[in-house]
Amino acid sequence: MTSTRWLAEYAWLPEQAEPTADVLIETVDDRITGVTPLTPAGHPDAGVDVLVDAVRLPGLTLPGLANAHSHAFHRALRGRTHGGRGDFWSWRDQMYAVTTRLDPDSYLALARAVYAEMALAGITGVGEFHYLHHGPGGTPYADPNVMGAALVAAAAQAGIRLTLLDACYLTATVDGQPLTGPQQRFGDGDATRWAERVDAFTPEGGHARMGAAIHSVRAVPADQLATVAAWAVHRDAPLHVHLSEQPAENDACRAVHGRTPTGLLAEHGVLRRSTTAVHATHPTSADVGLLGEARSGVCLCPTTERDLADGIGPARRMADAGIPLSLGSDSHAVIDPFEEARAVELDERLRTRRRGHFAPADLLSTASETGHAALGWTDAGRIAVGDRADLVTVRLDSVRTAGVAPAGVWFAASAADVTQVVVDGRVLVHDGHHVTLDVPQELATAIAAVAR
Numbered sequence: 001m002t003s004t005r006w007l008a009e010y011a012w013l014p015e016q017a018e019p020t021a022d023v024l025i026e027t028v029d030d031r032i033t034g035v036t037p038l039t040p041a042g043h044p045d046a047g048v049d050v051l052v053d054a055v056r057l058p059g060l061t062l063p064g065l066a067n068a069h070s071h072a073f074h075r076a077l078r079g080r081t082h083g084g085r086g087d088f089w090s091w092r093d094q095m096y097a098v099t100t101r102l103d104p105d106s107y108l109a110l111a112r113a114v115y116a117e118m119a120l121a122g123i124t125g126v127g128e129f130h131y132l133h134h135g136p137g138g139t140p141y142a143d144p145n146v147m148g149a150a151l152v153a154a155a156a157q158a159g160i161r162l163t164l165l166d167a168c169y170l171t172a173t174v175d176g177q178p179l180t181g182p183q184q185r186f187g188d189g190d191a192t193r194w195a196e197r198v199d200a201f202t203p204e205g206g207h208a209r210m211g212a213a214i215h216s217v218r219a220v221p222a223d224q225l226a227t228v229a230a231w232a233v234h235r236d237a238p239l240h241v242h243l244s245e246q247p248a249e250n251d252a253c254r255a256v257h258g259r260t261p262t263g264l265l266a267e268h269g270v271l272r273r274s275t276t277a278v279h280a281t282h283p284t285s286a287d288v289g290l291l292g293e294a295r296s297g298v299c300l301c302p303t304t305e306r307d308l309a310d311g312i313g314p315a316r317r318m319a320d321a322g323i324p325l326s327l328g329s330d331s332h333a334v335i336d337p338f339e340e341a342r343a344v345e346l347d348e349r350l351r352t353r354r355r356g357h358f359a360p361a362d363l364l365s366t367a368s369e370t371g372h373a374a375l376g377w378t379d380a381g382r383i384a385v386g387d388r389a390d391l392v393t394v395r396l397d398s399v400r401t402a403g404v405a406p407a408g409v410w411f412a413a414s415a416a417d418v419t420q421v422v423v424d425g426r427v428l429v430h431d432g433h434h435v436t437l438d439v440p441q442e443l444a445t446a447i448a449a450v451a452r
């Protein structure tokens with residue numbers, strides 16, 4: 001049993017509009033066992049000076065941040081695909097080219113480096129939306145879940161928790177064209193065989209859990225949607241689905257099915273409280289109503305959506321409809337939860353030409369508690385007794401954060417300001433460095449092996 005007393009210069013506690021000064025946080029193994037503000041009103045007798053055994057956390061300590069939408073291998077495209085013309089669809093062709101060079105070993109190395117980059121940014125849990133299942137030409141590996149196992153191992157080695165959102169991916173278009181070329185590696189044939197493959201897999205290690213994904217209404221025919229949804233219900237697992245990232249998807253779905261993608265998912269029982277729609281950039285008002293009624297979540301990926309010229313999702317309107325919002329770095333154009341979170345507010349400002357749609361505390365919960373819950377970790381994302389001992393400390397003395405009011409980190413800080421990260425009670429990042437991995441070197445080596 002390991003007990004630790006941490007003394008945070010500032011800590012952002014649940015339900016608080018802004019951080020609290022001088023907070024004693026006690027942890028035993030992977031759990032928070034005490035949270036005590038020491039000044040000014042909390043315990044006036046327990047002065048900060050007497051806590052000689054406590055580990056000092058200078059700066060602002062946040063709960064663990066969640067990255068609810070990742071495709072680890074997309075990191076290999078960063079800085080290589082931003083200069084030309086085109087859109088989501090032309091970028092996708094470049095992304096497919098990388099898949100042809102990935103195997104279980106190269107994917108493990110790349111994903112470990114990417115998850116370690118996330119750790120440095122304060123991310124303690126990731127949702128990996130995983131669809132690169134099979135070998136070249138779609139031939140299953142001897143172990144048909146070896147690619148998923150590589151991702152689970154990668155997260156363990158990088159030190160963060162992972163929800164493997166195993167994606168069902170069957171067709172190339174809404175009207176059911178078959179998978180061809182690189183897409184063949186994604187397919188299981190039909191949803192029943194997808195479920196059989198996923199049922200045969202149990203992730204190794206307490207850091208990982210299973211979830212399901214419907215890649216999109218392009219990739220799963222309407223008559224197979226319920227099979228995936230039923231698997232998720234039966235396993236009490238989160239279910240994620242790419243939704244209305246592109247107007248072209250909405251148009252194709254209306255042409256084939258006479259309804260929007262959200263309408264189609266609702267009709268087939270996909271929208272539930274444990275469901276998260278990823279993007280939801282172009283929903284109709286009726287779509288927002290359906291998601292809100294079901295209490296389904298939406299995972300916004302603002303830096304990817306801006307990079308791919310997708311558009312701006314109606315974040316405030318969705319939150320007002322009762323939809324919990326989470327955040328994902330998706331294509332990993334950047335991995336920076338601060339940039340992702342402030343974009344939720346700043347994009348609304350650009351759209352409405354008005355300020356003040358989301359308070360800093362709203363941005364915190366979007367980046368932490370809601371994201372972990374969307375991944376099935378309902379005991380993470382709050383500095384509260386009984387929750388997982390995840391602590392992310394942001395320095396307030398960098399060139400970006402010096403002189404900033406602590407609550408202002410959401411508008412001023414970057415991932416580079418994260419100095420210390422504790423995951424499940426273990427120090428993973430210290431003094432801005434990963435405790436076991438040379439992350440820039442690992443990224444450079446792993447990407448050189450698969451990018452052109």
Ligand SMILES: [Zn+2]
Pocket residue numbers: 069071129242278330331
């Ligand atoms: Zn995605």
